[in-house]
Amino acid sequence: MDLILTLGLDALNFALAIVLVAMGLVIIFGLMNVINMAHGELFLLGAYTLVVVQQAGGGFWLGLILAPIVVGLVGLVLEELIIRHVYRRFLDTILATWGISIAIKQAVILGFGPASYTVDAPLQFGVDFLGTTYPAYRLFIMGVAVLVILLTLFVFFRTRFGLAARGVIANRSMAACLGINTRRLDRATFAFGAALAGLAGAVMAPQMSVDPQMGLGFLIPAFLAILTGGGGLTGTLLGASLVGGIDSTFAKLWSPVLAQVVVFAMAIVVIRLFPNGLLGGRGRR
Amino acid sequence: MKRNALVLAAIVWIGFALLPLVVDDWQLLQLAQFMTYGVFAMSLALIWGQAGLLCFGQAIFFGGGAYAMSLVTMGLIPGLPASSWLGLIAAMVLPALFANLLGRFLFYGRGLRGAHFGIVTLAIAVIAERLAINWEFIGGFNGLMGVPPLNLGIGGDLIDGLPVYYAILAVAVIVFALLAAMLSTPFGLALNALRNHEDRAAFLGYDNARLKLAIFTIAAAVAGLSGALFVAQFAFASPTLLGFGLSTEVLIWTALGGKSLLIAAFLGAVVVRVAENFLSEILGPLWLLGLGALFVLCVIFFPRGLIAELLLRLERLLPGGRR
Amino acid sequence: MMLSLDEVESGYGSSLVxxxxxxxxxxxxxxxxxxxxxxxxxxxxxxxxxxxxxKRGVIGFDGAPINGLRPDQISNRGIAFVPQGREIFMEFTVEENLLLGTLGKPNAGWIPDLVFAHFPILHERRKQIAGTMSGGQQQQLAIGRALAGQPKMLLLDEPSEGIQPSIVEQIAQTLRAIAEKEKLTILLVEQNVEMVLDMASTCAFIENGRIVATHGSEALRADERLIHRYLGL
Structure with a gap:
């Protein structure tokens, strides 16, 4: 019983962490049709922001607040310098963002060395939960993820920015003809997506070793979740639950490597059977 | 293939053939290694430049070939004699089979286009590396050490610079010639149609999925061959040969060289590696940072590749070139 | 002049239209x-x-050149576009469609009364998903969305296309009323000659990418052969 409960919580924890990472990716892709291969490195920058803040004597909470701001600004600069030159050249956006990811990773190695850092986490106690004890910080991560999902829903369905963004997703040129500045919207969206990645990096940092390779490890499950779910918010939630659930279960019962293989095999089979993801086009809202 | 392009390619190969006149034995060994990377880059250019498939995990086939070669030539496969020829065959067949199987999942069923393909191959590269690290039969984290050198039945073990260099050069020229010949057949033309207008190609009656499957399989075999040649020189197969890092590098070489010209991709790999030899000691980690930045600039401003731009310009200068 | 085009060349890619x-x-x-x-x-x-x-030439609007501006800038100068095929946002509600028309304008987030005054049905159905409405209602929504930004000028591309004749008549009437009441300038592209003669004061004929003639509607009504000559009816 305990095992099942812990397993369920672990799976939920991982799934929500994936959603946290995937959200920025989905938003940027939905609006700009850009697959941001540098998303993992933006995540990385979020974690290192926290490292820097803690080294400078600032606390965890300050780092958590600064990370999305710093990484959002980085996103703004990247959009202006690079991304906007390759819009409408789909494969080139993948390559360009990928080149960015290499450069960021190297810059981090240059600044911080290849070794890993650990981050002091707050909330170092267990919470009694239906008879088992679960780390409070993991519950905190889940809370942040849920909050981010709600925030995104609110922004997209209850604000003018969200309406404009949805309009651009649905029909870019018509939205422009109605007077919506798609250029500014693109920039804001990329920055917003980057900020989410930065937040995710800072939130996840205490759970993992902060090193230059950490971005990739999270990027792939996020991508697989998006692919299996079919994109969009609901699709991503579904995909993340599948990926998170399968990965946690197999990792606990067998080994983490086997879990990755199984998740990947699942994703490939789903892609073969449902090329548009499990939700088909319907997930794209 | 156009006449001038052929003339240029011939000039390049003759240049490589003459290099031993000016460089020493040790440098020849290095260049031979870089040329195996060049063959590897051609395999990526084949699917990316010719069929528009952006593969982020091309090293899985390179590494697969390297491990196959190592296992066979080290005599670790029960019932198989330890032979370079058998190793080379295994190094081409195994990656090709894997690519074919994978392609059946990826290309059939309504389209899996650019991005999906890239992400899936990226995921495979990362997972393959982790699997190799955890698989004791192929040496786990430490890999396989003491892989014997090439022995093709003539001239004994190929160890010295000159024979190794010419053996690899011969393979590179043969691979190049076969691929170039293949691309000038109707199959190559169909690929071209596929790259430019996937929908229109389907409309014209090309079976896109089969085309992709065929080219993906062939490219995997070429990558496997290059991996086998590499490991026979390097004497050491490790999980990094399968993984994300090398996949990244080959993509950079190919993009900088030029994805749509096989010879440019080959040169891209060799030139970048030679430059890395000189510069990475001076620049340290700055080298990769600069390479990443150069890659981004190249994608934005010279999507055809730096060396390809140069070659295409030279091509026009040759007599009979189009202006 | 509200809008003036002077020797304008344009097209797709390298081909001039x-x-x-x-x-x-x-x-x-x-x-x-x-x-x-x-x-x-x-x-x-x-x-x-x-x-x-x-590619060449000048487009002037309300006393200033607008060529080279982005669509959103042109829209915010006061030109509203009702494209062929309407291009409404099918999965959005009627109200969201109308609000999208206001976002770049001073009245962002607020739908002006004149929209509902001319198209009461849009008020009635403001919570309905736009894609579930009939073609005629969607056309009214497209026009309403254009008006929501309080433009100085309206570009209408084939507003009668794919709509049943009785509704076309109704839309034409409404458009005429809007033009008169709101002092709107309208440039209308239309195949339906009845509708054109009903609404327009001036007709320009385009052939092979050039304006070949301009006539007052009065003259066209008086001499039907003129229309036949240009349209080859």
């Missing part, structure tokens, strides 16, 4: 653009909106 269009649209008037299919009517509309680049 407009080969030197000169056209003046007087303020507060309805001007119609007529021509057979493929003569460049829709291309002209898209060029005015900035969706296609102006």
């Amino acid at each position: 407009l080969k030197g269009v000169t056209l003046n649209v007087a303020a507060g008037q309805v001007t119609a653009l007529l021509g057979r299919n493929g003569m460049g009517k829709s291309t002209l509309m898209k060029t005015i909106m900035g969706l296609l680049p102006v």
Whole structure:
């Protein structure tokens, strides 16, 4: 019983962490049709922001607040310098963002060395939960993820920015003809997506070793979740639950490597059977 | 293939053939290694430049070939004699089979286009590396050490610079010639149609999925061959040969060289590696940072590749070139 | 003049569709653009909106040149576009569609009363998903969405296309009322000659990317052969 409960919580924890990472990716892709291969490195920058803040004597909470701001600004600069030159050249956006990811990773190695850092986490106690004890910080991560999902829903369905963004997703040129500045919207969206990645990096940092390779490890499950779910918010939630659930279960019962293989095999089979993801086009809202 | 392009390619190969006149034995060994990377880059250019498939995990086939070669030539496969020829065959067949199987999942069923393909191959590269690290039969984290050198039945073990260099050069020229010949057949033309207008190609009656499957399989075999040649020189197969890092590098070489010209991709790999030899000691980690930045600039401003731009310009200068 | 085009060239890629269009649209008037299919009517509309680049010539609007501006800038100068095929946001509600028309404007987030005054059905159905409405209602929504930004000028591309005749008549009436009451300038592309003669005061004929003639509606009504000559009916 305990095992099942812990397993369920672990799976939920991982799934929500994936959603946290995937959200920025989905938003940027939905609006700009850009697959941001540098998303993992933006995540990385979020974690290192926290490292820097803690080294400078600032606390965890300050780092958590600064990370999305710093990484959002980085996103703004990247959009202006690079991304906007390759819009409408789909494969080139993948390559360009990928080149960015290499450069960021190297810059981090240059600044911080290849070794890993650990981050002091707050909330170092267990919470009694239906008879088992679960780390409070993991519950905190889940809370942040849920909050981010709600925030995104609110922004997209209850604000003018969200309406404009949805309009651009649905029909870019018509939205422009109605007077919506798609250029500014693109920039804001990329920055917003980057900020989410930065937040995710800072939130996840205490759970993992902060090193230059950490971005990739999270990027792939996020991508697989998006692919299996079919994109969009609901699709991503579904995909993340599948990926998170399968990965946690197999990792606990067998080994983490086997879990990755199984998740990947699942994703490939789903892609073969449902090329548009499990939700088909319907997930794209 | 156009006449001038052929003339240029011939000039390049003759240049490589003459290099031993000016460089020493040790440098020849290095260049031979870089040329195996060049063959590897051609395999990526084949699917990316010719069929528009952006593969982020091309090293899985390179590494697969390297491990196959190592296992066979080290005599670790029960019932198989330890032979370079058998190793080379295994190094081409195994990656090709894997690519074919994978392609059946990826290309059939309504389209899996650019991005999906890239992400899936990226995921495979990362997972393959982790699997190799955890698989004791192929040496786990430490890999396989003491892989014997090439022995093709003539001239004994190929160890010295000159024979190794010419053996690899011969393979590179043969691979190049076969691929170039293949691309000038109707199959190559169909690929071209596929790259430019996937929908229109389907409309014209090309079976896109089969085309992709065929080219993906062939490219995997070429990558496997290059991996086998590499490991026979390097004497050491490790999980990094399968993984994300090398996949990244080959993509950079190919993009900088030029994805749509096989010879440019080959040169891209060799030139970048030679430059890395000189510069990475001076620049340290700055080298990769600069390479990443150069890659981004190249994608934005010279999507055809730096060396390809140069070659295409030279091509026009040759007599009979189009202006 | 509200809108003036001077020797405008434009097209797709390297092929020119407009080969030197000169056209003046007087303020507060309805001007119609007529021509057979493929003569460049829709291309002209898209060029005015900035969706296609102006290769040569000048487009002036309300006293200032607008060529080279982005579509959103042109829209916010006061030109509203009702494209062929309407291009409403099918999965959005009627209200969201109308709000999208206001976002770049001073009245962002607020739908002006005149929209619902002219199209009461849009008020009735403001919570309905736009894609579930009939073609005629969708056309009214497209026009309402354009009006929501309180434009100075309206570009209408084939507003009668795919709509049953009784509704076309109704839409034409409403458009006429809007033009009169709101002092709107309208450039109308339309195949339906009845509707054109009903609404427009001036008709320009386009052929092979050039304006070949301009007549007052009175003259056209008096001499039907004129229309036949240009439209080949």
